[in-house]
Amino acid sequence: MLSNKAEEILESLWVKLEEKKIPSATFEIMGLKKDDVSLKEIVSSGFCEIRSSALVFTDKGRKHGRDVVRRHRLAERLLADVLDVKGRLANEKACEFEHLLHAGIDDRICTLLGHPKLCPHGHDIPPGKCCARENKELKLVSPLSALSQGQGGKIAYIHTRDKAEMQKMMSIGVVPGMKIKMLQNFPSFLFKLGNSQFAVDESMAKEIFVRIGSEEE
Numbered sequence: 001m002l003s004n005k006a007e008e009i010l011e012s013l014w015v016k017l018e019e020k021k022i023p024s025a026t027f028e029i030m031g032l033k034k035d036d037v038s039l040k041e042i043v044s045s046g047f048c049e050i051r052s053s054a055l056v057f058t059d060k061g062r063k064h065g066r067d068v069v070r071r072h073r074l075a076e077r078l079l080a081d082v083l084d085v086k087g088r089l090a091n092e093k094a095c096e097f098e099h100l101l102h103a104g105i106d107d108r109i110c111t112l113l114g115h116p117k118l119c120p121h122g123h124d125i126p127p128g129k130c131c132a133r134e135n136k137e138l139k140l141v142s143p144l145s146a147l148s149q150g151q152g153g154k155i156a157y158i159h160t161r162d163k164a165e166m167q168k169m170m171s172i173g174v175v176p177g178m179k180i181k182m183l184q185n186f187p188s189f190l191f192k193l194g195n196s197q198f199a200v201d202e203s204m205a206k207e208i209f210v211r212i213g214s215e216e217e
Contacts, residue, residue, distance in 0.1 A: 002045065004099050005038040007068050010047060011098075013055055014065030019123075025055045070126040071106050072098040073119035078109055080120045081141050081156040081211055090120070114141040114209055117159055140212060144182065144189060145205035152181030152192075153213035160207045169208070172198050180210055 002010075012030065016022045022029065032039050034053070042048050047061030057065065075094040079085040085093060101109065107130040110116070115131045118124060139146075141156045155178045160166055173193050174180075181192040189205040191198060200208075 002047075002064075003038060003041060006041045006045075006047075007064075007099060008095070009038055009042060010061060010065040011068040011072060013048070013057065014062065014069050017057065018062070018066070027053055027055075030055060066126050067106075068098065070128065071101040073123060073125040074106055074109050074113070074116075075101060076119045076121070077113055077116050077125070077157075081113060081116075081209075086120070112140045114139045114143060114146075116141070116157070116209070118157075120157070122161075141209050142212060143206045144180070144191065144200075144208040144210055145185070145202055147182040147185070147210060147212075149182055149184055151212065152179065153210045154178065155180055156209045156211040158207055159209060165204065165207070169204070172196075174198075174208060180208075 009030070009032070013025055016025050016029065027034060032055075034050075039055075042061065043050060046058055047064055049056045049058060072094055075097040076090060079090045079093055079097070107128050110125075110128055111130050115127070116125055117127075155174060155176050157176055158166060158169060158174065160169075169175075173196070178193060183190045183192055183197065185205075188199040188201060191200075
């Protein structure tokens with residue numbers, strides 16, 4: 001089992017190479033020295049190789065780095081949406097919490113959160129096996145489109161990169177933390193927000209994620 005520091009190196013390396021697509025992860029870019037104990041750990045464990053003073057993933061290391069990134073971003077989502085921990089504290093605690101989410105546990109949390117696609121900072125959450133199959137387990141956070149008539153809770157987050165759509169939703173008060181209740185889901189999705197009622201189509205209803213709870217929450 002890798003140390004926390006070693007996992008953080010793999011996480012940083014995956015973000016740089018796989019997301020930011022930097023051409024070479026040199027020791028300078030990674031903020032590492034060749035005699036770093038954690039660096040030696042990931043190399044000796046077969047997760048990375050050193051080529052011309054740069055780190056290169058093995059297939060095993062690339063998969064593990066992706067998994068660490070997934071666990072970290074799911075931890076951020078859990079802290080923000082369920083525990084209502086945000087800001088700098090959320091990031092600090094997510095760094096600690098990610099190391100506790102072993103394989104299988106992360107899928108359970110992903111399912112409970114409704115398989116979120118973005119972390120609170122807008123970065124993609126790498127999908128897991130649970131995201132590719134229909135899962136009927138209990139979900140704490142679900143898209144508005146999945147709520148039954150009379151069901152409600154608080155808006156957890158909005159999943160869209162369309163600025164115009166985001167502004168439209170915000171203009172009617174669809175923002176995280178607001179209480180929302182489904183009134184009807186056919187032919188359109190009619191919901192109560194505060195003292196007003198609004199209707200949206202299915203595509204927009206799928207982008208509003210709700211933390212399921214009692215009407216009084």
